[in-house]
Amino acid sequence: MNATRRDFLKVSAGAVAATSAVSANSNEASSSxxxxxxxxxxxxDAGNMIxxxxxxxxxHISAVGVGGHHLGDVKTLDEAVQLVHEAxxxxxxxxxxxxxxxxxxxxxxxxxxxxxxxxxxxxxxxxVCTHGRSGKLAMQMLEDSLxxxxxDHLDLWQIHGIVxxxxxxxxxxxxxxxxxxxxxxxxxxxxxxxxxxHKDPAxxxxxxxxxxxxxxxxxxxxxxxxxxxxxxxxxxxxxxRRGMAALGMKxxxxxxxxxxxxxxxxxxxxxxxxxxxxxxxxxxxxxxxVLHQNLRVARGFQPMTESEMEALRAxxxxxAADGRFEPYKVSLRYDNPMTRMPHGFPFDHTxxxxxxxxxxxxxxxxxxxxxxxxxxx
Amino acid sequence: MTDQRxxxxxxxxxxxxxxxxxxxxxxxxxxxxxxTSVLPSPIVSASVPPQMRNGGADxxxxxxxxxxxxxxxxxxxxxxHLGTVQSSDLAIRLVQEAxxxxxxxxxxxxxxxxxxxxxxxxLGLQGRRDxxxxxxxVCTHGRDKKIAMxxxxxSLxxxxxDHLDLWQIHEVIxxxDPDxxxxxxxxxxxxxxxxxxxxxxxxxxxxHKSPAxxxKMLAHxxxxxxxxxxxxxxxxxxxxxEQQVLPExxRRGIAALGMKxxxxxxxxxxxxxxxxxxxxxxxxxxxxxxxxxxxxxxxVLHQNVGIARGxxxxxPQEMQALRERCxxxxxxxxxxxxxxxxxxDGSVGREQHGYPTSAELPI
Numbered sequence: 150m151n152a153t154r155r156d157f158l159k160v161s162a163g164a165v166a167a168t169s170a171v172s173a174n175s176n177e178a179s180s181s182x183x184x185x186x187x188x189x190x191x192x193x194d195a196g197n198m199i200x201x202x203x204x205x206x207x208x209h210i211s212a213v214g215v216g217g218h219h220l221g222d223v224k225t226l227d228e229a230v231q232l233v234h235e236a237x238x239x240x241x242x243x244x245x246x247x248x249x250x251x252x253x254x255x256x257x258x259x260x261x262x263x264x265x266x267x268x269x270x271x272x273x274x275x276x277v278c279t280h281g282r283s284g285k286l287a288m289q290m291l292e293d294s295l296x297x298x299x300x301d302h303l304d305l306w307q308i309h310g311i312v313x314x315x316x317x318x319x320x321x322x323x324x325x326x327x328x329x330x331x332x333x334x335x336x337x338x339x340x341x342x343x344x345x346x347h348k349d350p351a352x353x354x355x356x357x358x359x360x361x362x363x364x365x366x367x368x369x370x371x372x373x374x375x376x377x378x379x380x381x382x383x384x385x386x387x388x389x390r391r392g393m394a395a396l397g398m399k400x401x402x403x404x405x406x407x408x409x410x411x412x413x414x415x416x417x418x419x420x421x422x423x424x425x426x427x428x429x430x431x432x433x434x435x436x437x438x439v440l441h442q443n444l445r446v447a448r449g450f451q452p453m454t455e456s457e458m459e460a461l462r463a464x465x466x467x468x469a470a471d472g473r474f475e476p477y478k479v480s481l482r483y484d485n486p487m488t489r490m491p492h493g494f495p496f497d498h499t500x501x502x503x504x505x506x507x508x509x510x511x512x513x514x515x516x517x518x519x520x521x522x523x524x525x526x
Numbered sequence: 527m528t529d530q531r532x533x534x535x536x537x538x539x540x541x542x543x544x545x546x547x548x549x550x551x552x553x554x555x556x557x558x559x560x561x562t563s564v565l566p567s568p569i570v571s572a573s574v575p576p577q578m579r580n581g582g583a584d585x586x587x588x589x590x591x592x593x594x595x596x597x598x599x600x601x602x603x604x605x606x607h608l609g610t611v612q613s614s615d616l617a618i619r620l621v622q623e624a625x626x627x628x629x630x631x632x633x634x635x636x637x638x639x640x641x642x643x644x645x646x647x648x649l650g651l652q653g654r655r656d657x658x659x660x661x662x663x664v665c666t667h668g669r670d671k672k673i674a675m676x677x678x679x680x681s682l683x684x685x686x687x688d689h690l691d692l693w694q695i696h697e698v699i700x701x702x703d704p705d706x707x708x709x710x711x712x713x714x715x716x717x718x719x720x721x722x723x724x725x726x727x728x729x730x731x732x733x734h735k736s737p738a739x740x741x742k743m744l745a746h747x748x749x750x751x752x753x754x755x756x757x758x759x760x761x762x763x764x765x766x767x768e769q770q771v772l773p774e775x776x777r778r779g780i781a782a783l784g785m786k787x788x789x790x791x792x793x794x795x796x797x798x799x800x801x802x803x804x805x806x807x808x809x810x811x812x813x814x815x816x817x818x819x820x821x822x823x824x825x826v827l828h829q830n831v832g833i834a835r836g837x838x839x840x841x842p843q844e845m846q847a848l849r850e851r852c853x854x855x856x857x858x859x860x861x862x863x864x865x866x867x868x869x870x871d872g873s874v875g876r877e878q879h880g881y882p883t884s885a886e887l888p889i
Contacts, residue, residue: 313866314764315857377701410880470702473880480868481889493797493860494867497889 197448198240201428203272204364204394206341208304210243210272210429213447215440216398217246217275219433220255221502232440233262237270239444245367245398245431247276247309248290249487252506256297264299273298276309276345279326280491281319287329291338305365306330306339310488311346317355320344327361341365347399347477348484350383357387367431369399369477372421373407375462376469378478381425394428399475403483407474412465419446421461424453586628586834591659591815592781594728594751596691598631598659598816601834603827604785605634605662607820609643620827621650625657627831631816633783634685635663635696636677637874644684655687663696663732666713667878668706674716678725692752693717693726697875699735704742707731714748728752734786734864735871737770744771750780754818756864757784759800759808760856762849765865768812781815786862790870794861800852804840806833808848811840863889 199212215236223229233244244263246256256275263271275294277287295301308326311317320326333339343365344356353368366388368380375381388395400422407413422430423446434440453461468474477483486496486503496503588597603624611617621632632651634644644662651658662681664674682688695713698704707713717729730752731743740755753775755767762768775782787809794800810817821827840848859866867889868881876883 313858313860318857468880470705471700471879471881476887480887481866482887492858493855494858495863495869495889499888 199447199450200242202394203341203428205392206364206394208272211241211447212423212429212450213241213443214243214245214396214429214431215241216431216433217244217255217259218250219435220246220258221251222433222435223258224436226258226261228437229258230262232434232437233259234267235437236434236440236444237263237267239440241444242270242272243274243429243431244271245274245396246294247278247485248294249276249278249309249485251502253293253297256294260298260300268298268300272304273300274305274307275303276307277326277329278309278485278487279320279329280310280488281316281325282491283324284326284329284332285324287326288332291329291333295338302337303339305341305343306333307342307365307367308344310485311344311352311356312348312484312488313492313494314349314352316346317352317359320356321359321361330361343367343393343396345396345398347403349478350378350380353380353384354387357384357391363393365394365396365428367396367398369403369475370395370397370422370425370427370430371400371402371418371475372413372458372461372465373402373469373474374399376466377472377475385426389426395426397422397425397427397430399477400430400432402474403477404474406476407465407468410468410474412468412474413461415442416446417461419443420450420453421458423447423450424458584835586630586831587837588630589815590781591728592751592775593779594781596659596728599629599834600810600816600837601629601830602631602633602783602816602818603629604818604820605632605643605647606638607822608634608647609639611822614646614649616824617646618650620821620824621647622654623824624821624827624831625651625654627827629831629834630657630659631818632658632660633818634661634681635665636681637663637665637696637872641680641684644681648684648686652686659691660685660687661692661694662690663694664713664716665696665872665874666707666716667697667875668700668703669713669878670711671713671716671719674713675719678716678720682725689724690726692728692730693720694729694752694754695731697872698731698733698739698743699871699875700879701736701739703733703739704746707743708746708748714746717748730754730781730783732783732785734790736865737765737767740767740771741774744774744778752781752783752815754783754785756786756790756862757782757809757812757814757817758787758789758862759805759845759848759852760789760794760861761786762856763853764856764859764862772813776813782813784809784812784814784817786864787817787819789861790864793863794852794855797855797861799855799861800848803833804848807837807840808845810834810837811845 200209201212203210215233220229223232244259246259248256277290279287279290291306294303308320311320330342334342341364343363345367346352347369353366366384368384370381370385385395400419401408401415408415408418419430419432432443434443472479481489481494481497484494486506489496498504586599586601588599591598603621608617608620611620632647634647636644638644662685664677666674678693681690695707698707720726721729728751730750732754733739734756740753753771755771757768772782787806788795788802794805795802819830821830855861864870868887869889873883881887
């Protein structure tokens, strides 16, 4: 937790002498050090946004990021575009996404929202969805993503969904997705690379142990996680030790069931996640209301004290112990349909994403190969 | 890709349907192959089953049940599937024929099929109770001893008996289950109480999720007589009960009861990764007291009985070859959905642990 405070102070509040941990000075401090081809350049009323250093690079990104999947849940395209516009104008620079979300719809939405001069203001990420298949397929997915984004490069490209036990070895296999990382970097199509997953700290640790120089690692971080198959306890220290950027997600537990059950409140959940030693906390936002709430928390953000965090962890521990409020760790619910498919896991036909996918008989999910080695099944 | 999609769609069928399809498709040939086998050969190492009593070619072999002094048939009738057949008449006939064929091990649980499984098994055992080793499971899922004892009375009543031969804690699958079961006033105290009252002879526990949770139960050093778990050729190289739990049971002299020999839903057979007969032979060749099989038709019963009568353990080299062949497809757990998804987690346990219903969180 010391690292939290340290990073936070170093990046955003170094110039804070008096009143608030997030004074206008934080903007000044961050924008003066933000750099890079499409680094963070806050605009509009971004004065109170917090920026943190992305790993050991000289890039800084906003401490709150917009999650890509939820863009597919916004009621209309217009509102989704407006959400992105308002987020950028409020100083949010980190945008998450994945090739497979809603058959590519969320990348298309984000591309449209960023095309009129906002692309250069953000740190744009998407994820590649080979799920064990080849680097060649990864490069095709990259071209899809760039086309949908209407850009010539990504700031960050991550391997999506390291969620099954053998995903690390498949990612590192000869001809696998990591070879695409090298090539895409060399061709200037991506600046940084990383991976993500929501299932098990052991899989993340395996990815790290195998040694590829990732720039970032994304993981679920919230006070329930702290007591159950904990990324916070097992992975976060290792990521920081290696100087990689830690990206937090699922600050509400994915489903927010813990909030609905009355165990925790949304604001303290977000504050807890942001108080960990992470570069950014990616938040799903499916309406302008949610964006505004998140912006409120981010602008007024002061890190929780260690004793506050410990008290919250203790409050969550009894219900965390059987995983009930972290369904992404114990069920398939958060494994995207295109994540399950190459591994042969069943679909859940009650999910809208699945029905939409199957409606498109020639949709992008019909990728030209199934497994890297045909003998998988 | 089309095949892949089809498989995914097929996998939405219920486990019962899949199991039945598999057995009808696969076990006929298994019976044909195995029916010609000679009598079981002597046991030569710890990696093969406990010594079997050879009762002749028309008898189902029996094995010792751990240190209890009991012997049970090498296949058992699973209670869950019994409660899924179309009528009580069929269920009764299945039980009667199984007993008459020499099956002695009968599995059940208080919660299966809204108690129908116990009721129908009880009807089938009328006049045959003394010929079988009768098990049921208690379903407190973290609740107290009092509820356990009430469930025991209900199980005894439905099964039409004054005692169980084996009473197991059902579905130890949530990480905090061991803590809850061993808590003061918890279900483990009920096991003691029921033994003292003479209502149960032996006790154990079962679960399909994680070897670590089983080991956590065992770490309490409670004198369990039996432990039930998934054992199959995919488990051998994936979050393995065979590798992690089975040796510990052998060391302690606790009887191992195998289940899910076909991966729970028979999909490995549908996918063509493994043949039914080799999957079943593999499971039965492990050092277990019995292998519990879902039986939901007379055909399936007859096939299973045929296999059991002619059973010959798989040689160690053949078992190792099968493990290696299964390894590439076992590595992500998609053939053992009971370990990796919510699909097999029962509704009573979900409710006690604050989880959504199967309708809301199917997998």
